[in-house]
Amino acid sequence: SGGAGALTVSMAYMPNLTHAAGLIAVGDGSLRKALAPHTLNVKAFSAGPQLIEALLAGEVDIALVGPSPALNGFVKSRGAALRVIAGASSGGALFVVRPGVTIKAPADLAGKHIATPQRGGTQDIALRFLARGAGLKTADEGGTVSVVPMQPADILTTFQRGQIDGAWLAEPWCTRLIQEAGATVWFDERSKWPGERFATAHVIVATRFLEQHPDLVRAFLRTHVEATQFTVAHPAEAQTLANREIGRITTAALPARVLEAAFRNVDYTWDPLSSSLAVMADHAHQLGFLGEAPPDLRALYDLAPLNEVLREKGLPAVTAGGQP
Amino acid sequence: MSTGRALHLRGVGKTYVSGDRVVQALAPTDLDVAPGEFVCLLGASGCGKSTLLQLVAGLEEPTSGQITVDDVPVAGPSPDRVLLFQDAALFPWLSVEDNVRFGLRQSTRSREEQHRIAQEWIEKVHLLGFEHAWVHQLSGGMRQRAALARALATDPSMLLMDEPFGALDALTRDRLHEELESLWAATRKTVVFVTHNVREAVALGDRVLVLSPRPGRIVGDFRITLPRPRALEDVTVMQQASEIMHVLRRALDAATDDALLEA
Amino acid sequence: MSTGRALHLRGVGKTYVSGDRVVQALAPTDLDVAPGEFVCLLGASGCGKSTLLQLVAGLEEPTSGQITVDDVPVAGPSPDRVLLFQDAALFPWLSVEDNVRFGLRQSTRSREEQHRIAQEWIEKVHLLGFEHAWVHQLSGGMRQRAALARALATDPSMLLMDEPFGALDALTRDRLHEELESLWAATRKTVVFVTHNVREAVALGDRVLVLSPRPGRIVGDFRITLPRPRALEDVTVMQQASEIMHVLRRALDAATDDALLEA
């Protein structure tokens, strides 16, 4: 953001498939055009918490990010720092099992080492909750299920070395585990949710930016909705475009095989799927992750700008927990 | 060239305390040195001679008493009172020439003048050809000579010399005696000179002080009035020396090494 | 107690080369020392005396020639040939007593015996009361004495002493002369003794060797047959000394400082 006249809008995302809409909007130049005459400053982060950190520090105005970092940032700032203003994707997380290991029911988790990408992250919480539901305790509670949060790259290595029995994680890592380490799928996380839909990426905005520049937020959302539509309508082109961006940012694009398979496991939507986030927040809170009091999520969403954009485009409005 | 200053010590003593060791190195001492006087200090090994010089140089703090130079209390070192350390204390990271120039560089002299003065002194201490040698490449005596050049080059008004010729052969020492004496004659610097060679003390000094063994106290004060220049082999020098030697011996025999208290 | 060995040098020379500096410290030299002989070395400052001792000690490698001890070539240091360094070289991390015990600890002696021998030597060099002092707490002369005790405690059959009494007052030196002479009389160790004091050389030595200025060559070899014990003040000692002084002076006057070649 800047002073009078032309601003610099700082946008952040991660070079992940679940952020494809953002990658595409940046990659094809439409976002830049939509924000003109203001400048767009894009930062790509490698992890959600760091992105949130930057947003809290006032270095990011608008971003695509996973639900649990967004929730953390919201709770940690006591609801002050950010708002969820749209969804970005759903699905894209699988529970995969190492060849030779049998995990077919939650009870089978006993005595197993299961990797998740991040302690307190979406899958980490879900796994702990799953174990609890089956009457099992995790190792750190003195039980038998070892939940092992580690970097996805290390999950692949340990999987290949036979030191991990299963992993619950996001794309494209599930696909890589399947293709490169012969993993089998126990379940696709979509099967656990009503309507097979649950939030995996959101659009968030710094509250201050939302208040000062609602027009820019709407312009952003307009492009976001268009990019999402494009992704749904033209998956092949979208894949290519998104992958080109990933390659540009990280210097290494995904191999075609991984890209195709992983892309199929993700759904793109601007609906923030707020009910799924409420469930996650509830689970996280029950597991002691979000502080003493249950988080008050009512203020988390501000879907008015999105609904305005949707109305312009003649699309149905979305709601957050019954509120528009 | 700088000329000498008056030195006064009033009840100056030094006791080293470290952990539970307490060593009284110098008993409270009174001493008056006139401007331009050449005073030699004699005394048993460990009796506090080096300590005395360090106190006068302002490099150590007396435990008691006060030192004044021209009635100004000594409150730290000054380039006007240069101490020639017993163990040379040359800077290993500097060449011989740069060591000699070190004191000069603290002044406002031009580089050329510094160079000229340094060369002059290097020649006087017979180290020509070793200007660019490092300290570790010098023999023991060469180090002493380099340190001498470094101290004298700064032209202080008071020279504090701690066994400066101890590691020199007789002939080199004789030559440096001549140099020192003619320098002193020309400038009348105040000199306090520690030596173990009684004849050297007699040959060089206006006065010879004898210290008792640890803790040092002045137990003899001899005024030498023999005509200068004096040679170490002069019979009169030898006579005076043996007289002083007698006092020294008595002091040593009387002493018992009881200055060390285990606290 | 160890008794002396024969020392032979054949064409032993040493040239220091470092960067573009080439210094010939010692010209190729022949020397034969009989078992139990007490040889004193005299020479101008920087003429290669310390270098010669280091070569015999096996701490430096000669550039030319060979050194043998009892016909065995010297190939490194040995506790049987102990060098007393010009600058004491005490270990600062050890107390005086532990420094003196250092050589003893390399042997198979019991702790009690080590302690007893160390105490004995500390007493002989008049350092009682300073057993537990650290090196930096000693005066220059006290350091030399501690180093002397450390070297003698190991009872080597050959003693290489580099100006061991240079920093001592006359009386302490006289006492240590007596100690050294009686030790030598009792054990007939081979001793090579560097000094700048010609009378000391005459008083102690069976032979006095005179080296020319750098690069050192033996230019005088005097056999001293005066009856022992000899005092520094004996007239006969003084006479021999002045004779040797004459040779020394001639050697020095003849020399021009041209040993330094800029390569």
Added chain:
Amino acid sequence: MEIPTQTLAAPAALHVPQAAARPLRLTRPWHSVHARRALFFGALLVVWELVSRYGPWPDYLMPGPIEVSQAVADGIRSGLFVRGAVVSLLRLVFGYGISLVGGVVLGALLVRFRVLSDTVGSLIVGLQALPSVCWLPLAILWFGLNERAIIFVVVMGSLFSIVLGVRDGIANTSPIFVKAARNLGSTGVRLYTDVVLPAAFPTILGGLRQGWAFAWRSLMAAELLYFSLSLGNLLQTGRDLNDAAQVMAVMTLIIFIGVTFNFLLFTPLERRVSERWGFGTTSA
């Protein structure tokens, strides 16, 4: 002989009043050091609290000492901090121990054998520049997911500092001590333990302390390897949850343990060294 009373009367007499430059330390009374230190840390805390409250940053990004000590207290009450610290400390001590022994031996060998110095020595300088996280994949590969992998990363993180510290310490020691010792019959391993290492010790000590710090750093990196209660993990959890108070609480704990170990281990050693060698004893 009696020591005149005035020379021992007041320790204040040792104090040097003059204005002249005094670059080397004085021995000061014990209590004033502690008072000064307490004052300093107290002032630091106050400034921190003020910045946290009135600074330009929201307090959830820049929590003050009160909030952080709350987090420390919570962590300690729940037992997490204590158990985590114990786990980490054990690993640290173990890994550092290995580095210490290996570093001293390797450092000495590097000086002793020119061949090693020319080869392994030049490699070590490069290896030292590798961030600890680089060793993680190899550790998993070679040791699997277990304590050994963590210890390996800790060793890799601290070993090279110690090796180079020991090597430099020995190489920059005056050869006169070695000459004197060999001359008195000291050889082989005893020459190293009795002379080379003690002579180099004042310099080596710095390397050992740095090694300790880098063992910590690498441990933190290694403990991200997988979840089991440890300080590194608590730190990472704090980061993942954007919980600045927890991050700072763990940082405080790390600093506290670091400072404590320094006082217990290294400060006495340093004091011993300066006492023996006479460093900084001059009052001038």
Added chain:
Amino acid sequence: MEIPTQTLAAPAALHVPQAAARPLRLTRPWHSVHARRALFFGALLVVWELVSRYGPWPDYLMPGPIEVSQAVADGIRSGLFVRGAVVSLLRLVFGYGISLVGGVVLGALLVRFRVLSDTVGSLIVGLQALPSVCWLPLAILWFGLNERAIIFVVVMGSLFSIVLGVRDGIANTSPIFVKAARNLGSTGVRLYTDVVLPAAFPTILGGLRQGWAFAWRSLMAAELLYFSLSLGNLLQTGRDLNDAAQVMAVMTLIIFIGVTFNFLLFTPLERRVSERWGFGTTSA
């Protein structure tokens, strides 16, 4: 006077043939050092290749030098490695430069002012134990998402090593040099630049080299802040892709740059120091 020919005839005469312990270095002919080093690194590569091929690990986890050099070549050809290295090196040099100046000044101040040493000094020991990543959040907070934040992390990672190195170096220097210098009229800042620092330099040098290594480490941590072409990013990308060859290629690059800088910067300084002080010149 002429030097007898036999004394200069063969440099081999400087070689010491005896079996006696020789803990200190000889000056050796230049070429043999390089030959030995080449041989060592060659052998290392061969062993690595063999382990990669016939070792118990699949080669995608443990690529050999051939594959890694392939990756290096690819990286260089694509321009990524060169551009990344340039970006990282600039940050490194800049950050290290700040640490160097700040470290020397702060280290000297710590020795000079006992108050500082008692307070800031004891804090630094603890701060040094903090992993570089801990500084990231503060860096973003204070400097924003920009180069300054990265430089800050680099400085925090290397400054304390240098401060402590300088402090220890100065504190463990024989006070005699300072006495001699003050005696000759050296005071104030010149006393430091002319005497205290040169006297302590042999020890300080080790701290400077360690500081350099830790500047590297912290830079790698800082470059994970966000994606922008740099060595740290290339390393992370390699890890994310489980591309062991790329990880090792970047590691090789880091080691290579580390070793090169050591040879260009630190080795000549070390040689100078030993030449002047006479360290390790004894042939015995």
